[in-house]
Amino acid sequence: MSSAAQRKQFLRGIPFPFCAGCGGATVATVFLKAVDELGFKDLRSFVFCSGIGCASWIPSPHFKADSIHTTHGRSIPVATGVKLVRPDLNVVVFGGDGDVLGIGLSHLIHAARRNLDITVIMVNNMIYGMTGGQVAATTPLGTWTTTTPYGSYEPPLDAFRLLASAGASYVARWTTAHMAELTESLKTALTTKGFSFVEVVSQCPTAFGRRRGFKNVKEMLRWLKTQSIPIDDPEAASMPEQGETIAVGEFRRRTVIPTLTESIQQVTKRAGKQ
Template sequence: MSESLDLRLALAETELENPVLPYLRQDRIPHIWCPGCGIGSVVTSFAEAVRRSKLDRDKIAVVSGIGCTGRVAGYVDFDSMHTTHGRAIPVATGLHLANPDLKVVVFSGDGDLTGIGGNHFIHAARRNMNLTVICVNNFTYGMTGGQVTPTTPSGANASTTPYGNYEYPFSLPFLADAAGATYIARWTSLHSRNVTQSIEEALKHKGFSFVEVISPCTTLYLRRNRLGDGVDTLQYYQDNSILKHGADTRETAIDFQGKMLVGKFVERQKPTYLDAVNATCAKLIGDDYQLYGKTPPEKEAEKKAAAKGKKKAAK
């Protein structure tokens, strides 16, 4: 009798528990994000993606720069670094190269990632550095009060373009593609399940994987552009997102309140930075070279393959 009651209580507790909670530093909640902001739903998707991926969460490190999205590193319960403005990718590069067993994830906003940090973004993509980069793109610098960013659509209003943005924005999937990223997807914060799936794929992808999530900034971008509240924006996302997997990234530009292509645009394989380092050094140095950053099973497999090759040659 009491046993079944315990079971029921345990079940009730399980049902009540938010599945994301174990992935958050609960002693850091409440967070600083505004009502209607999309960052939280991306974090939820990330947590769910990690859960589904079955990766060892203690071998995942989360790095972010400065800004609203930059705060993600402080709320998620992983090894995490909250770095300087724009420099999340270099820090992630350092973590990854110094310990290739880590899966390093960068959380960054559009201003942090492609404004002050744009140089690092294109170079990490060019090197096919084995990192996962998640960009919450809300078209504005939120934490500093709604200034124009490299992704703000032409014509949109920002605090530093009070008469409308006269610059041409970046299309981030196109930028990432041109720079050499090997996994590229875009969704909006409405597409929670797709975001989850893409992040899971990105985590398992070997190479530079990039997931862009278009997301509302209710307090600044929406208000300043008279676009209503968070719900209105989700409606806009629903009405204007066009699913096109494998789309040519040249077609992914976003006009002010225009149509947006979403989907998985790019997925290809090519040697990562460390693969290339190892291949070059092994060729040059020969047997003395110790492969850098291969996991023990990988090294074991390579040894076996090499031994097999030798045997075959001997026969």
């Protein structure tokens, strides 16, 4: 069956609300491709949690599945409640950089620390797009935004290295210009036992590209591709300070650590003996 036809099984048929050229639509397509390639016939075994921001609209209400569209930043703790009660379900969080790395950052770190068996997909457009283009924790240094009219004066945060050190089982970063690598990464993330995190650096033509002087989406995608360097490149180390290069690649934890559900099951067993 053609993948496009197959993917209709995954969608409600409600049109996505994204601006023309938005990376959100690309991420939705690639995610469904990954799910399709993993052999899922529908999304019945999935629960999607998302917060507030453009990326949160990827699953809710468009995916034909259970979805919980939470308050801003709280998709991960809501997902925690769902996963602990129903460990049999595949719980996936979608969110933007503001949602996941800004207001909801502490939940992200703690979910990684706990090795909560969920997948978080962060669409990083380097800006608060929905609210009109304000500076984000991911905005490259010196960028003009509506709240940094003389250029942003804070370095961006590197989610990849943060989560690898916080205890995540799988971490990856790609851009919307790396569709093939992204598809494979999402498949790995969805099949990884434990906490997995995929960052997709994505274009926001409306609130970011336009103001950075990109003429069109094609130019933005070209920029995403040319700025990308492999994560193990020594040059990648300077990334967090500059935010102008995008270190792409994967991190896989070699030692298997128990998931939060497994740890709690152990505790329940211990409690039963007392």
